[in-house]
Amino acid sequence: TVPRSKGLRDAEHQRASRIPSQFSQEERVAMKESLKGAIQIPTVSFNPGEFNTTALAEFGEYMHKVFPTVFRTSFIQHEVVGEYSHLFTVQGSDPSLQPYMLLAHIDVVPAPDQGWEVPPFSGLERDGFIYGRGTLDNKNSVMAILQALELLLIRNYIPRRSFFIALGHDEEIVAPGSISAGVRGTWGSEDLSPPPGKGCPARLHVDEGSFILDGFIPSLKKPFAMVSVSEKGSLDLMMEVNMTPGHSSAPPKETSIGILAAAVSRLEQTPMPNMFGSGPLKMTLQQLANEFSFPANVIFNNLWLFWPLVSRLMERDDITNALVRTTTAVTMFNAGIKVNVIPPVAQATVNFRIHPAQTVQEVLKLAKDIVVDDRVQFHVLEAFEPLPVSPFDDQALGYQLIRQTIQSVFPEINIVAPGICIAQTDSRHYTNLTTGIYRFNPLYLQPQDFSGIHGINERISVQAFETQVKFLFEFIQNADTEQRPVSHLHEL
Numbered sequence: 001t002v003p004r005s006k007g008l009r010d011a012e013h014q015r016a017s018r019i020p021s022q023f024s025q026e027e028r029v030a031m032k033e034s035l036k037g038a039i040q041i042p043t044v045s046f047n048p049g050e051f052n053t054t055a056l057a058e059f060g061e062y063m064h065k066v067f068p069t070v071f072r073t074s075f076i077q078h079e080v081v082g083e084y085s086h087l088f089t090v091q092g093s094d095p096s097l098q099p100y101m102l103l104a105h106i107d108v109v110p111a112p113d114q115g116w117e118v119p120p121f122s123g124l125e126r127d128g129f130i131y132g133r134g135t136l137d138n139k140n141s142v143m144a145i146l147q148a149l150e151l152l153l154i155r156n157y158i159p160r161r162s163f164f165i166a167l168g169h170d171e172e173i174v175a176p177g178s179i180s181a182g183v184r185g186t187w188g189s190e191d192l193s194p195p196p197g198k199g200c201p202a203r204l205h206v207d208e209g210s211f212i213l214d215g216f217i218p219s220l221k222k223p224f225a226m227v228s229v230s231e232k233g234s235l236d237l238m239m240e241v242n243m244t245p246g247h248s249s250a251p252p253k254e255t256s257i258g259i260l261a262a263a264v265s266r267l268e269q270t271p272m273p274n275m276f277g278s279g280p281l282k283m284t285l286q287q288l289a290n291e292f293s294f295p296a297n298v299i300f301n302n303l304w305l306f307w308p309l310v311s312r313l314m315e316r317d318d319i320t321n322a323l324v325r326t327t328t329a330v331t332m333f334n335a336g337i338k339v340n341v342i343p344p345v346a347q348a349t350v351n352f353r354i355h356p357a358q359t360v361q362e363v364l365k366l367a368k369d370i371v372v373d374d375r376v377q378f379h380v381l382e383a384f385e386p387l388p389v390s391p392f393d394d395q396a397l398g399y400q401l402i403r404q405t406i407q408s409v410f411p412e413i414n415i416v417a418p419g420i421c422i423a424q425t426d427s428r429h430y431t432n433l434t435t436g437i438y439r440f441n442p443l444y445l446q447p448q449d450f451s452g453i454h455g456i457n458e459r460i461s462v463q464a465f466e467t468q469v470k471f472l473f474e475f476i477q478n479a480d481t482e483q484r485p486v487s488h489l490h491e492l
């Protein structure tokens with residue numbers, strides 16, 4: 001008999017053992033209530049070492065409560081890393097298939113009540129939406145990943161391809177990333193060959209960091225899925241001015257506050273150079289070109305000619321501006337001790353998000369050339385270079401698995417394009433483990449929803465969360481393909 005080709009057997013196997021992503025009404029109610037319960041636990045991380053440890057510990061217990069099957073399944077190992085992060089190793093039946101990793105984070109940024117329609121840690125449901133800090137960033141992913149696994153296990157699913165679930169508790173702060181530090185510690189930070197029994201380090205990661213984008217580009221009426229194959233770098237720069245304190249009845253010409261305020265103002269008034277055309281954005285727009293209406297489709301199909309116009313148009317909106325340049329955000333200003341005392345010190349912190357065509361050092365030098373005042377001291381608090389571009393061609397297993405799952409769960413979406421994440425994710429800690437790092441949240445996002453991330457009235461629709469669970473339910477099964485990742489060397 002002629003042996004079946006591996007591919008055919010693989011496809012047949014996939015079809016034969018496929019578990020349909022249909023959930024009972026009871027399961028659908030339970031999953032939304034589980035998300036609400038997660039939102040109600042205030043796992044806020046403030047600054048390095050400043051976490052709500054009570055809430056983080058409570059969240060660990062909560063996961064055991066709502067996902068009992070995950071925790072009692074023999075082929076799933078659960079480890080607590082760095083006291084409050086969680087690493088699940090799901091052992092597949094075919095050890096020859098290289099594993100992958102699903103990343104999400106438990107911690108959230110603070111959320112003062114002011115401006116919220118409902119209390120930010122209430123998890124209240126209104127008009128089909130669940131409100132709360134973390135509903136988009138990023139407890140939705142924590143809960144959707146574990147929920148999908150729980151539902152698969154209840155249906156007697158056994159994975160062929162091993163995978164890891166890494167749930168960090170310090171993603172939102174300046175930190176080495178305990179879960180990734182813990183994982184590197186377990187797997188060996190430089191050595192890609194793992195210790196015995198730990199399984200190969202994951203060859204692809206899927207994390208937060210992009211969405212199905214709807215309404216972000218004028219004249220692009222249709223939503224499209226952008227899978228972030230890279231992410232901007234970051235530079236947290238603290239600027240400081242020190243002066244001799246004194247009586248405010250005889251003030252100097254300039255105080256430390258005045259000097260620093262002028263420096264900060266110069267930074268804000270002098271945007272970093274527009275780098276349109278160097279980085280993934282041009283690729284994203286070229287893939288979208290035919291989705292635009294006339295005359296935009298002509299413009300985006302001829303960027304060689306129209307790029308100056310496009311780069312100027314993209315500057316107009318805060319979000320698309322973040323795609324064409326290194327952004328400058330003055331986020332903290334602390335100074336003064338008393339109304340009648342000349343302030344001895346003034347400090348301001350600037351958060352730069354670095355375009356892939358620039359480096360930390362280049363941005364630091366540009367900032368100094370803009371401030372141009374020797375009385376202002378520069379202190380780098382944290383810095384990360386822009387990440388390399390992950391492969392996204394037909395051979396890129398991770399990208400193709402995401403694309404395949406998008407097309408099955410969101411059949412109405414006909415464009416999946418690679419792009420760049422304008423924010424940072426924990427995936428930046430894993431660049432020494434894999435080149436296949438992808439950032440995608442299977443949710444529709446409109447500009448007004450983006451303002452909820454780290455802002456007020458962050459919310460997710462019940463339907464969107466259920467679809468996110470469905471996506472992961474499908475993705476985990478799609479990953480059971482026998483296809484093997486191909487090592488890539490990729491230049492944009």
Ligand SMILES: CCCCCCCC/C=C\CCCCCCCC(=O)N[C@@H](CCCCN)C(=O)O
Nearest residue numbers: 171172173174208209210216319422423424425
């Ligand atoms: C051409 C199409 C237009 C693209 C429009 C992009 C719209 C924005 C989409 C996604 C942005 C990702 C936001 C969600 C992830 C945020 C993760 C986060 O908050 N990370 C923190 C990490 C902080 C680490 C300590 N420094 C952050 O970036 O601040």
Ligand SMILES: [Zn+2]
Nearest residue numbers: 137138171208
């Ligand atoms: Zn996040």
Ligand SMILES: [Zn+2]
Nearest residue numbers: 109137172454
């Ligand atoms: Zn965040």
